Amino acid sequence: MRAARMHGYNQPLVLEEVEKPKIAPNEVLVRVEAAGMCRTDVQLIDGYFKDYLPLPFPATPGHEIAGSIEEIGDAVPESAKLAIGDLVVVAGAWGDGTCRQCRVGDEQICAHGTWPGFSLYGGYGEYVPVPYRYLIRVDPKFNLTAEELAPLTDAGLTPYRGIKKLRQAGVVGPDRVVAVLGVGGLGTYAVQYAKLLSSGATVVAFGRSDEKLAIAKENGADHVINTRGRSITDIRSELSNATGHTEVDAAIDCVGAEDFIQMGFNLLATAGAFVSVGLVGTRINIPLFPFVAREFTYHGSFWGNYSDLSEVIALAQAGGIKHTVKQVAFEDINENLELLRAGDIVGRAVVTFGATASRKATAG
Numbered sequence: 514m515r516a517a518r519m520h521g522y523n524q525p526l527v528l529e530e531v532e533k534p535k536i537a538p539n540e541v542l543v544r545v546e547a548a549g550m551c552r553t554d555v556q557l558i559d560g561y562f563k564d565y566l567p568l569p570f571p572a573t574p575g576h577e578i579a580g581s582i583e584e585i586g587d588a589v590p591e592s593a594k595l596a597i598g599d600l601v602v603v604a605g606a607w608g609d610g611t612c613r614q615c616r617v618g619d620e621q622i623c624a625h626g627t628w629p630g631f632s633l634y635g636g637y638g639e640y641v642p643v644p645y646r647y648l649i650r651v652d653p654k655f656n657l658t659a660e661e662l663a664p665l666t667d668a669g670l671t672p673y674r675g676i677k678k679l680r681q682a683g684v685v686g687p688d689r690v691v692a693v694l695g696v697g698g699l700g701t702y703a704v705q706y707a708k709l710l711s712s713g714a715t716v717v718a719f720g721r722s723d724e725k726l727a728i729a730k731e732n733g734a735d736h737v738i739n740t741r742g743r744s745i746t747d748i749r750s751e752l753s754n755a756t757g758h759t760e761v762d763a764a765i766d767c768v769g770a771e772d773f774i775q776m777g778f779n780l781l782a783t784a785g786a787f788v789s790v791g792l793v794g795t796r797i798n799i800p801l802f803p804f805v806a807r808e809f810t811y812h813g814s815f816w817g818n819y820s821d822l823s824e825v826i827a828l829a830q831a832g833g834i835k836h837t838v839k840q841v842a843f844e845d846i847n848e849n850l851e852l853l854r855a856g857d858i859v860g861r862a863v864v865t866f867g868a869t870a871s872r873k874a875t876a877g
């Protein structure tokens with residue numbers, strides 16, 4: 514099979530012919546029809562996670578996977594209702610199954626977890642072995658393509674969990690303002706979930722590219738604000754003109770850049786809640802006194818668990834999610850990783866393998 518693999522940090526992926534994986538009895542072999550390209554893949558290649566998660570080489574990136582079932586292991590039970598040819602998405606966080614987090618279903622924060630795309634096999638290769646428990650079957654009658662589905666397993670999942678945390682914090686609803694910071698891969702989904710799950714709140718997207726902000730608007734943001742080169746006073750006055758509020762009650766940061774987080778907290782209303790899902794930077798630097806005196810709440814939110822993903826897929830099947838997908842041929846992976854590094858991809862880039870790709874044309 515073809516695979517684009519890492520043989521070390523800080524070097525282009527090697528596009529090569531490698532052996533097709535064999536499956537264990539409890540596994541299913543998934544033929545990858547689409548693999549989302551995540552900024553995390555760029556960071557992985559750049560060694561950002563090196564200290565937290567040392568990689569064995571060779572490694573195949575690609576943790577946003579949708580495809581079809583090629584082979585089913587002997588120990589996969591009938592009750593899993595999986596059949597050869599089924600369209601499936603892969604829930605990417607595989608916990609040890611024994612710790613407290615795993616026991617409550619949050620396998621994505623298991624300390625002993627493994628993930629496809631951070632080891633020998635990943636979505637940048639044509640086949641991936643997956644323990645059957647991590648597959649979600651998608652009914653073909655909903656006409657969702659693998660290209661639409663793959664990004665839902667991370668880009669379309671991570672902000673969903675983040676917005677749920679804001680909702681649980683009780684800071685959304687009518688007469689409230691929800692800010693979506695960043696309108697890249699995650700942000701294009703975040704604005705949609707902010708509208709769907711915020712019970713009538715006004716949703717404002719903040720970003721630095723008019724092209725991406727236009728998509729945020731199409732995806733349901735009530736207002737968009739381009740922050741490039743603007744002072745906080747300017748931004749606040751535009752927010753006020755747009756919404757009648759000078760502050761936001763809730764914010765989800767889909768970027769992770771230090772200055773964007775600072776801007777978000779600067780705009781946060783007393784007793785407001787902030788959730789970070791973006792990981793572009795490395796540090797958080799916010800003033801302590803307002804944080805304490807105004808009783809802010811700050812949530813970290815990581816990826817999503819199996820149930821979160823089931824909800825997202827159900828929403829997609831109900832036609833409730835707009836997809837902005839750019840197809841990338843396998844041969845063009847390295848070139849598109851560069852675009853991703855530069856922030857020049859609009860929506861989500863999705864790798865396809867030519868012959869195996871596409872049940873229907875991507876809606877886009």
Ligand SMILES: [Zn+2]
Nearest residue numbers: 609612615623
């Ligand atoms: Zn665990």
